[in-house]
Amino acid sequence: MISLNNKRILLGVSGSIAAYKSAELVRRLKEANAEVRVVLTKGGAEFVTPLTFQALSGNPAHTNLLDTETEAAMGHIELARWADAILIAPASANFIARLAQGRADDLLSAICLATSSTVAIAPAMNQQMWANAATQENLQQLKQRDILQFGPGDGNQACGETGPGRMLEASQLAAHVAEIFETGLLSEDTVLLIAGPTQEAIDPVRYLSNRSSGKMGYAIAQAAAEAGAKVILISGPTSLATPPRVERINVRSAQQMFDAVMQHVAHSDIFISAAAVADYRPVRIAGQKIKKTEDTLTLELQRNPDILAEVAALKNAPFTVGFAAETENLEQYAREKLARKGIDMIAANLVGEDIAFEADENTLLVLTAENKQPLARASKFILGRQLIDIIAKQKYNVSI
Ligand code: C5P
Numbered sequence: 570m571i572s573l574n575n576k577r578i579l580l581g582v583s584g585s586i587a588a589y590k591s592a593e594l595v596r597r598l599k600e601a602n603a604e605v606r607v608v609l610t611k612g613g614a615e616f617v618t619p620l621t622f623q624a625l626s627g628n629p630a631h632t633n634l635l636d637t638e639t640e641a642a643m644g645h646i647e648l649a650r651w652a653d654a655i656l657i658a659p660a661s662a663n664f665i666a667r668l669a670q671g672r673a674d675d676l677l678s679a680i681c682l683a684t685s686s687t688v689a690i691a692p693a694m695n696q697q698m699w700a701n702a703a704t705q706e707n708l709q710q711l712k713q714r715d716i717l718q719f720g721p722g723d724g725n726q727a728c729g730e731t732g733p734g735r736m737l738e739a740s741q742l743a744a745h746v747a748e749i750f751e752t753g754l755l756s757e758d759t760v761l762l763i764a765g766p767t768q769e770a771i772d773p774v775r776y777l778s779n780r781s782s783g784k785m786g787y788a789i790a791q792a793a794a795e796a797g798a799k800v801i802l803i804s805g806p807t808s809l810a811t812p813p814r815v816e817r818i819n820v821r822s823a824q825q826m827f828d829a830v831m832q833h834v835a836h837s838d839i840f841i842s843a844a845a846v847a848d849y850r851p852v853r854i855a856g857q858k859i860k861k862t863e864d865t866l867t868l869e870l871q872r873n874p875d876i877l878a879e880v881a882a883l884k885n886a887p888f889t890v891g892f893a894a895e896t897e898n899l900e901q902y903a904r905e906k907l908a909r910k911g912i913d914m915i916a917a918n919l920v921g922e923d924i925a926f927e928a929d930e931n932t933l934l935v936l937t938a939e940n941k942q943p944l945a946r947a948s949k950f951i952l953g954r955q956l957i958d959i960i961a962k963q964k965y966n967v968s969i
Contacts, residue, residue: 573603579652583664584612587693587736649683659693696732756797765805783807786843788953
């Protein structure tokens, strides 16, 4: 059974009789746990109604580029950003030509132009149209732009002819979509990751903690597993589900997190520190619930170990990646942290109201001693994959 856990798939449906198979494709993608949104071209909507796709996907189907209401709800830029991958199935000869030209005069082509995610096409057309030099040249161009092509199959066609041009079946397409995320980049590596907040006990019912949701770290853990790594996720308390193929160890305090890391680090090739580790913990944990007696109460705090710095200082340290959440002077502070902690890479982000902590989206500035790479605002799952790509390239000495 394929998994598209936490994946947002935008399915584009253009005008071809094969659009009837796309309804089934939505079912297959949903069964694999993907979140699906459907965008129909005018031609696509002639073959299967938006209502069908709305009912199957559980989301409104999108059709118009310049409609004030739909653009206000989720416009082409948001859809382009929302998608982890875009599959156009069926991709008609006309839509392939439009994509090759880089048109932006309907919703689906505008989304394809505005996205930084993987785009794939599942061609569907008459075998003569497929064989035509114009179509083949267009496909060649799309290939050069890293647009993936799934199929077409060969066989009986709706027009009565036989030959190449049949859209692949829904189950085959769903499997190809899942393969987009299986990069194999880290198949030789063990990735040790810390994520989430820590809780520092004050008494049996109270603790000091922070607003970290763990989403960024969990997204990276998932991306690392999809890249083929063995992943050990040491997690502070979160409400998140463990990503598939990830071994999770639950801890509460920074000290417990530190101990768990030290237990596993010797066998790790990469250490990613995405946790919001509390810098301080109470010196004493009260044995009983502290009663409110005085007007003021003083807690004496002591420093927690800096897990990341300690890992980086180990004799056979793994490739170390830290995070830096800052409210100002992002690059300067992150560079200082990179040097001070002696780590290989740092992913820095500005913390604000609707971004970073607790949010589903983020932006990152990835720094090494020699390089910097800004990653534009995107879902934490997309950023997780981009970060894993950068780590793999850096670790295997391909410059970023
Ligand atoms: O020094 P600062 O807390 O800003 O550094 C952030 C980075 O250091 C993050 O990667 C965080 O996970 C890590 N860290 C740590 N142990 C601490 C504090 C932070 O590993 N006690």
